[in-house]
Amino acid sequence: MVFEGLAARLQETFRRLKGKGKLTEEDVNEAMREVRLALLEADTNFKVVKDFISRVKERAVGQEVMNSLTPGQHVVKVVYEELTELMGGNQTKITLSSKPPTIIMVLGLQGSGKTTTCAKIAKYYVSQGRRPFLVAADVYRPAAIKQLQVLGEQIDVPVFTMGQENPVNIVRGAREFAQSNNRDIMIIDTAGRLHINQELMQELKAIRDAVNPHEMLLVVDAMTGQDAVNVAQAFHQEIGLTGVVLTKLDSDTRGGAALSVKAVTGCPIKFTGTGEKLDALEPFYPDRMASRILGMGDVLTLVEKAQASFNEQQARELERKIRQQEFTLSDFLEQLQQVKSMGPLDQLLGMIPGLNKQLKGMKPEFDEKEIAKVEAIIRSMTPQERNDPSILNGSRKKRIARGSGTRVQDVNRLLKQFEESRRMMKQITDLSAKKGTPGRFKLPF
């Protein structure tokens, strides 16, 4: 994306704006211009953006600015909170009916990911000890029934089919099947359809009226653009939705559709699809979505958390250690734990003023598992080893690998990585120092 990220742009905008105290209207207006662009670039519907901005503006003007933040950052903090609030308001889970079967109807446009979502929901309930089953009511798309059958087999859940029969008859039959086979959750896969196709929308209503589903879930592709509101609104008005499933969140979309859909329907996002595997179904996290839409990582929560968990003195001590190459594995471990509590490392690096661009090319790829492994390895070392890894010989490494449940290769890899990151940190500190950044290099905390 050409878009540089809200955090970076705000830094530009607010470089000259200093001063603390209350947020003036001017502060807010300047910040809002950037926020507006960020939301639009994230595909949030422009009408939704307009409403949202004007509401936040009202709230933000006159607020006390936190000591640690610039006025601009503070506005974004307000935006972030509002956004989270808006998407998380009355978060509800699927409530299972006391009189089974609980009927869940899944609908949406073509290609939004309905069939896969149905299978994922079924799997989710299987893991909860329920007895779900799938209903193949997409009688139009070639091989849609077969697809559901294959998925059903994979997760060991029965699939009720009646071939290309009228969907209304299918769901009626399915309900009987549920009762006679003691199945407590019935998940209906409907055919993809355009929200402007009257005939097919009528069909949905007929299906709905035949079995009165407890849940009407609209599946929305997270990559959807401005049209998301039209689609969601049409389905909601015609059929009446109870919730939304946001799919394909494993792409790099910013996912403004989430906000748009929530804003026009008021329906909570109940699940998100985060991969092609059938267990890639997650609850919706409004705070993560908010920072994703704003494209700024968890900038502000990071700032706050970092401030709380890492005081100035510690930061200075760490900086000194890095400079003098005294940075040890114990420090590394300590840092890892802080990082873990704050979010992805690349975002963390991204918020270091002035560092963003230098680091663009070298985003460390850390996942949670990797970090857990690293922790285990370091914890299996003696304090002496942590402070001076050079004493690690073959037998020590073997012991560490055994103790941490890893392999010697993993230990070696960690040591290499540690050396590299030590070098990198040294370079960065030197670089910033040379640049003559006032106040020298400061870690983000």
Place this chain on the structure above:
Amino acid sequence: MTNGKGEIGIFNRIRQGFSRTRQSIVSKVESLIKSSRSLDEEFFEELEEILIGSDMGVMTTQELIRNLRQQVKENRMSKPDEVREVLKNHISSIMAQISEPLRFADKGTTVFLVVGVNGVGKTTTIAKLAHRFKSQGKEVLLAAADTFRAAAIEQLQIWADRVGVDLIKHHAGADPAAVVFDALKAAQARGIDVLIIDTAGRLHTKTNLMQEIAKVRRVIEREIADGPHEVLLVLDATTGQNAVSQARTFKDSTGVSGIVLTKLDGTAKGGIVVALARELKIPVKLLGVGESLQDLEDFNSEDFAAALFAD
């Protein structure tokens, strides 16, 4: 659509496909023009919203607006009415730079590789393409290289049967490159005119899957001297700004040569085409405008711009 006269017929169908884009943009621009008496800030702001609302994206919109402001200044325009022509010309020029027809082999088998993220309509597009070429009297062969998604092979088989063309397939989970290899051999042996390869939908963020499809391309390059003749990226018109990211990544790994924009029969406004033209210069070659086999149109930039702004 009863208008049988070639050019006008096509024009109308494209217009129809884009009628929603047109209606929404045009009616908004029109109503804006009518309601605005002068070119004030509010006017530009609202214009910006209209363009963004069509998924053109912030960058493209800002460029259009910047250009517009400049023209307004240079030509001392004061009436909102004049604005429409300027906008139309600019959008048309962006699109014109990239207009290009489908490429076929000079002799021997033409190979089309069809790629895209999940759920954009690859398989349906392939069926439509097969139908088109077959009705032109060409020998068409399909290859089921989507060996991943459940029942994808069956889905393509059903389409192949409907259209009346052969399909080369392996079993589910087979190596896509192997399927493609077999299909290329079969196509050459049988003297096939057009081979169309269906691939599994994959998110452009999955590096391993992108490598897999890069390999498929290499297999084609190795077996067919100047192939693949087209690598068509299928894009859902409802997609927002992420389409740019998709197109860029697929271009990097498969050398996308053209875009097929699908699902224009919804209310999606398709403005992303303009953003794609501007940022990546990949030509849009085909439009999917409905669910039946005939609902595939050639893309033409002038028609597109005209349809977008026609009264």
